[in-house]
Amino acid sequence: MGLIDTDLSFDPRDPYFPAPGATGVEWALQVFTTTNGYGLDSAGVRLSDDRTHLHADRYAWLGQQLPVDAGSVDVAVTSSGGVLEWSIAVRHEEPIKSVKLLLRGLPAEQLRAGWWAPNTGRGRAHGVNGQRFQLEYPGPDWATPWVAAGTEQSGLVLSVRDPLVRRQILHVHQPPYAPGPITELVHLPMASARSTSYQVPPIRLRPGTDAPTADADLDEHMSFVEQAHGLQPWATRPDVPDWMRRIALVVTLHGQHWTGYVFNTFPQMAEALRFVAQHIEPHRVLAYLPGWEGRYYYAYPQYHPGEDMGGAEGFAALTRSARQLGVRLMPMFGGHGANVVQYPPWERAVLRNDTDRYVELLNRPDWDSDRVGEGDQVFLNPGEPEFRAHLVESISATVRNFGVDAAFLDTLGFWFNDPRHDVFDGYRQLVAELRSRHPELVLAVEGWWDALMSLFPLSQQWYGMDRDLRKPRVLNRYARTTGHLAEGTPGQGSTGVHEKGFLPRPPDVFHEGHIPVVGISDTTLPAQADEVAAICRWAAEHGPA
CATH class of the missing domain: 3.20.20.80 (Glycosidases)
Structure with a gap:
């Protein structure tokens, strides 16, 4: 799971690029492997005149102190029907663990009003008045990778069109080195399919929404989800007698x-x-x-x-x-749950961390009230x-x-x-x-x-x-x-x-x-x-x- 209480203690000095058709909005990219995190080397980036295509043939350590010849990045940013869409392809010598799109310059008034997902409680919002927060899909706070900022009458929408179930993380904060809030959208490839090249699913930004356009965007997103996962309406689903x-x-x-x-x-x-x-x-x-x-x-x-x-x-x-x-x-x-005493082959099925180094636990309940979690409960992978x-x-x-x-x-x-x-x-x-x-x-x-x-x-x-x-x-x-x-x-x-x-x-x-x-x-x-x-x-x- 992602961590919200940790951060870099220095400015990563990422090069930012203007988003076509969205005045004041800029974006940057970071790529993370099982070994390190990398920004784009500012000296190795080529951006097309219309700002819709970027090619980087070199990375840099976060902070831009050392260029690294370890791969390349290609990004296409298209603008259609009021939506900006990022298509990101990355290559690296090391196995790719995650890719982060960073956005800055989003409307300040909308960010101050806070962010909300479809399953956020009515009348509630995350990050109101600049409070740092994080949402993780799939999970309790983020039921589908679609999120809005601002009010129903004036806002923006950020979403990911992923045909598979993979971790997406939204993290919004304003570190001391930044002139304004930074919105991070992090995508994690499945650890079971990790490789040295990766195509990130489309990331979409729709600025300037009102209630009808935000609702229409959500309906379009859920239509995609229905197609991707075979999700059927309650009224007609065959698994409900x-x-x-x-x-x-x-x-x-x-x-x-x-x-x-x-x-x-x-x-x-x-x-x-x-x-x-x-x-x-x-x-x-x-x-x-x-x-x-x-x-x-x-x-x-x-x-x-x-x-x-x-x-x-x-x-x-x-x-x-x-x-x-x-x-x-x-x-x-x-x-998932199992007592190792009751299931001897537990080690073959136990959930492991993403690099297969250790056992992952969902929790460690104290069942007998000695104020110490029990030691034989593990979680197995179906x-x-x-x-x-x-x-x-x-x-x-x-x-x-x-x-x-x-x-x-x-x-x-x-x-x-x-x-x-x-x-x-x-x-x-x-x-x-x-x-x-x-x-x-x-x-x-x-x-x-x-x-x-x-x-x-x-x-x-x-x-x-x-x-x-x-x-x-x-x-x-x-x-x-x-x-x-x-x-x-x-x-x-x-x-x-x-x-x-x-x-x-x-x-x-x-x-x-x-x-x-x-x-x-x-x-x-x-x-x-x-x-x-x-x-x-x-x-x-x-x-x-």
């Missing part, structure tokens, strides 16, 4: 904590569903089962009904009870065939043996630049193999972004992120979200199997395309029965019929 379109409430039935503490046995889960069914039509309920496999995350990636909750017999009885009521069941699986086959068979066996209706895959919204296996291609193959076996199975995921929605029609909203979006159609047109596992239960706010401990349950507010959630821990029923019933009635009133 009719029952899923009627779901109005997700009920989280917490199972067994990492420590072994049991929140609900399988008979208690069935009893909770019977209570819920008294207050909302049960066919409109999806029951989500984290910790059903035994010790949450400790048992990963081995998935069998936990013995302390009732084992296979108890789980089968739960599925029968749910079926009789009309409630749909969605057990949880780890999309792009690795053996782990993907294990995950497919684990989910498939649960469907075959118990007839569950959906499967939730944790953490797959997080993207990694693993050099051994393309992680998104692994997601795609995982989904394709599951759909070929179980066409009616609904697949859900933690987090969402544009290409990920092409695979998963349902997601948990990113933890802590606003659901009232600036441009909600980038989500609602394609998929649905529900509340995160870490949303507290009614009453004390227990997060159940999740590591957050206790958090107040947020109030229910209607947002189109968002399915409310209510969690059931060990103390929720009957102590908070009235509140649970009220939540069920609210969901029934506001959800699809």
Whole structure:
């Protein structure tokens, strides 16, 4: 992941070039390899008279102290229909790690108003009044590589038309040596396809937007995304069965904590569903089962009904009870997570850093509250065939043996630049193999972004992120979200199997395309029965019929 709290301690002295057709806007380029970062040698640059083509036959160390004969750069800047587009081709003797386009001279008033992505919270903006910030795609803050600065009535748009899922970073700051803000757009090639020559996908700048032109630009961008990733509208996507379109409430039935503490046995889960069914039509309920496999995350990636909750017999009885009521069941699986004790071949699949030097961890939770992260939890790449086959068979066996209706895959919204296996291609193959076996199975995921929605029609909203979006159609047109596992239960706010401990349950507010959630821990029923019933009635009133 990119870092926002580090920077150069000197002026890189990049040569800047005027952008054709955009008065006052200038651009520069930096190229980064696995060995060093480079600017263009100002003495080795040739710019065409019309400013639309640049050729550089030499690099320089950042700061311009030393020229480096290590490759060349060709940049074409075209202007059409009010849009500037950069086409950048770089060659270097060393493997290319990233390429950065730098822009300066963008309208100061628009930059002071701040930047926003389609999934930025309504009324919010990044970098207001020059505050340094960074967005990273794909991830919670940047769901598609399109971003605007300024107000709806007066602004600009910056976007990347990338047909693949690759890291894009937007970083805006004003270092002491710069006369004004510098907007950086960094593109990272996939580490699994790293080479000494690279073509950056088109980077587009549309200055001088008002609300209609910005909206039209976003729609054009999403049309490109639809074509690139096979993203289909919710109304017509074939991986959404009719029952899923009627779901109005997700009920989280917490199972067994990492420590072994049991929140609900399988008979208690069935009893909770019977209570819920008294207050909302049960066919409109999806029951989500984290910790059903035994010790949450400790048992990963081995998935069998936990013995302390009732084992296979108890789980089968739960599925029968749910079926009789009309409630749909969605057990949880780890999309990446594994305990090395439970999965001996973990080293073949573990996520690695981009140069394949060390293991990448998404996080290191302290599950037992000794204030130290556990040492045996790792994250595996579904792009690795053996782990993907294990995950497919684990989910498939649960469907075959118990007839569950959906499967939730944790953490797959997080993207990694693993050099051994393309992680998104692994997601795609995982989904394709599951759909070929179980066409009616609904697949859900933690987090969402544009290409990920092409695979998963349902997601948990990113933890802590606003659901009232600036441009909600980038989500609602394609998929649905529900509340995160870490949303507290009614009453004390227990997060159940999740590591957050206790958090107040947020109030229910209607947002189109968002399915409310209510969690059931060990103390929720009957102590908070009235509140649970009220939540069920609210969901029934506001959800699809």
